Amino acid sequence: MPFPTLPAVFEATLAAHGYGEPTSVQAAVLAHNRPEGDLLVSAQTGSGKTVAFGLSIGPTLLAGEERLGRAGTPLALVIAPTRELAQQVARELDWLYAKAGAQVVCCVGGMDARQEARKLQAGCHIIVGTPGRLRDHMERGRADFSGLRAVVLDEADEMLDLGFKDDLEAILDSTPHDRRTLLFSATLAKDIVTLAKRYQREAVRIDTTSRNVPHGDIEYRAIRVAPNELELAVVNVLRFYGTGGALVFCATRESVRHLFGSLRERGFRVVALSGELSQKERTEALQALRDGHARVCVATDVAARGLDLPDLTLVIHAELPHNKAALLHRSGRTGRAGRKGTSVVLVPTTRRKKAEQLLQAAGVSAIWSSPPSAESIRAADRDALLNDPLLNEASNEEEEGLASALLAGSGPEKVALGLIRLYRSRLPEPEDLFEPSSESRGARPDRVRQRPGRGERHLLNISDQSGTKWFRLSVGRNSNADPKWLIPLICRLGHVTKNEIGSIRIFDRETLFEIDPRFADRFMQAVHQHPDDAMRIVPANDPDTAKRAPRRPPPKGGKKGKQKKSAPKGERGPRGVVGPPRQKVGPPPSGRKKIV
Structure with missing residues (x-):
């Protein structure tokens, strides 16, 4: 028309x-x-x-x-x-x-x-x-x-x-x-x-908008990621899906700085964009993307609206958007003017429910998968090299003469090896990632590293030492907790090594683990200095807590649940002691009546 x-x-x-x-x-x-x-x-x-x-x-x-x-x-x-x-x-x-x-x-x-x-x-x-x-x-x-x-x-x-x-x-x-x-x-x-x-x-x-219908030119993908491997997942997604320009969204300026430095260290041509930059720095970053001098932009939501960058084929939500509007506006930086684009939402296993609600509210049907593996990325690199258009372009007389000299001096095999090395040197190496299971629930509490089994490397047996220190982590089986990513996470949050971690026991809503008592104080200090709302770690004051199922949360709304009746006088109490039931000592909690 x-x-x-x-x-x-x-x-x-x-x-x-x-x-x-x-x-x-x-x-x-x-x-x-x-x-x-x-x-x-x-x-x-x-x-x-x-x-x-x-x-x-x-x-x-x-x-x-x-x-x-x-x-x-x-x-x-x-x-x-x-x-x-x-x-x-x-x-x-x-x-x-x-x-x-x-x-x-x-x-x-x-x-x-x-x-x-x-x-x-x-x-x-x-x-x-x-x-x-x-x-x-x-x-x-x-x-x-x-x-x-x-x-x-x-x-x-x-x-x-x-x-x-x-x-x-x-x-x-x-x-x-x-x-x-x-x-x-x-x-x-x-x-x-x-x-x-x-x-x-x-x-x-x-x-002209279509209600509850996602942008037709954008393919949405939701990728399950272990919470401590988000940064590595960004690397693999960029390598696997990033054929053109890419925009990576973070929630805070600090996250932008950290991810920008990490990607630049790995060899990506990357720029940063956030509100703390001067106007000159922001203009230069955008111009680098438009000129092709940079391929990746790490940004806060300041870049979520209005920006039209050429050849932008990929948007990565390294941290979940706050609401559906932010999701759609971030994703809308690609798939513009009839061009196709991909929007990848990285979903920590502990926030899968939040991600599902977000996608549903935005009317988006995403393809769920594990992160691209290092093997699949190397296979794609191999196919790209074998089908590179440069191999089929017409040559001139000067190029043919140089090719003949190379073949005569080094032989075809060495020339081919040199081409492969040159091609790979321009690509950052992919990362080996843990692949979270698509299942979200299990049947029984896991008892991990408590006793070394067949094929399992023996760690420090902290349980046998006096003064054992137990800690509680606010994720469990319902959040796909797995020792493969829990151990690196505990090491990162508490500045310890895996040799200082003892038994790990995973329940439905929480995980209990041991830390070598010689490092427990340092561990807790590091946790307090770098709080993580999604991964709260607190001491488990009772060492026997690990032998019990986690406590149920109190009823919502401040209402008291059904009170258990005390055992009558003369009957055996909960600890096997004959005598009257013990009365509550001290003032009652605020807002509640004293029970006698």
Whole structure:
């Protein structure tokens, strides 16, 4: 389906950039477009919204002319939630309005405000910026919004989530009442609809999203990973699925720094992107990805919206997103403009239930599997080498002469070996990973390393020493606890070696294990210095706790469960002592009655 009738200046520009037919959101917006009408649009990320609203406001700005007049008071204002998205929108509008003679100024935090002020003073047709910087320019008298004909709010839901409501209202209140207002949002939540009712006039509502249907161009994969091997799993996923660019999402800046350093150490061409970086560093990182100098970007959710990176075929959720919106926005960085992409969710075995709920809420049907093994990655490398297009390219006379010299001097076998080594030297080595079982439950408590069995290496028998130290770990069989990953995890959290770990006993909801008493204090100190909410370790005060099943959690809601009746006087008590039942000594717990 070709684009509908547009001003000639846009038809020529779209043709020059290879736009043969509109996306669904572009077709819907242009079909309902009126030079004086407002639009309330919800569309999936990566659907071509920038071109859609750029074309939509075109007739409003041109007002029947072929080109825009001399730059003066701005005619259009585009507001975006983040610096990267605002800069990307400005670049898109630059080429879209190039033949129309438009001057586009971008105003974002982190850039030189004085330079932006000079550009605004010189005059422009379109301003693109973030809410905070735009309001600052407005209040300082640098930006005059009195002549605006159109205002666009891009990713409006994100701007409200980030707390920009006051800034948006202050800016919109200073614009002419008869302006056009186009509001674009991934979702039309209640606060978005309220904002639209206040600042729009009889807006046409356009919804191009498919409810409970995942992005058709994105394949979702959920990979079960041992909790202590997330970093190694990222390496193998990048090696197995990362044929193009890759974006790896972490939850915190500290996680970004750590994973960035780890991948760079392994030889990946990687950059980092987080809120703690300066604007210059963030711009250079994105440019490295666009130029192909870097292939992997490790980022926080600052990169989850609006970024359009070429050749991005893989998104990895190294840490689970907080909600379904974050999952969809992160994944939406790939599979854009008709290209296929893969979104991989790394699921620690201890958080499988959380991941399943997240995927279900997002309407995503993911393919569950174990992490790619080192053997499968090496097999894929072998196939890629044997089918490399370079082997079938036509050669010139100089190359043929060099090939003959190599064969004559070294022989075909040595030349082939050199090619293999050169090919492998450019690829980081895959990691050997533990493959968690797809089953989540067992039948009986596991007793591990308590007595060495056939084929099992004997460890330090701590149980035979006095002062045995037992500890409790907050994961068990229900979370696929397994000694293969529990031992490295305990070593990492407590700064001990596996020779200092004794018996390990796995129950349904917890695991009990022994630590050499000579290292117990140091172990607990290390645990306290590096807390992990998902992996809580506390002392098991009673050494005999290991012989009992874990206690049931108290009833929810603060209500007391059914009280057991005390044995009558003269009957044998729970410890085999004849006599009256013991009464509770001391004050009762807060909020409960004393039992006698």
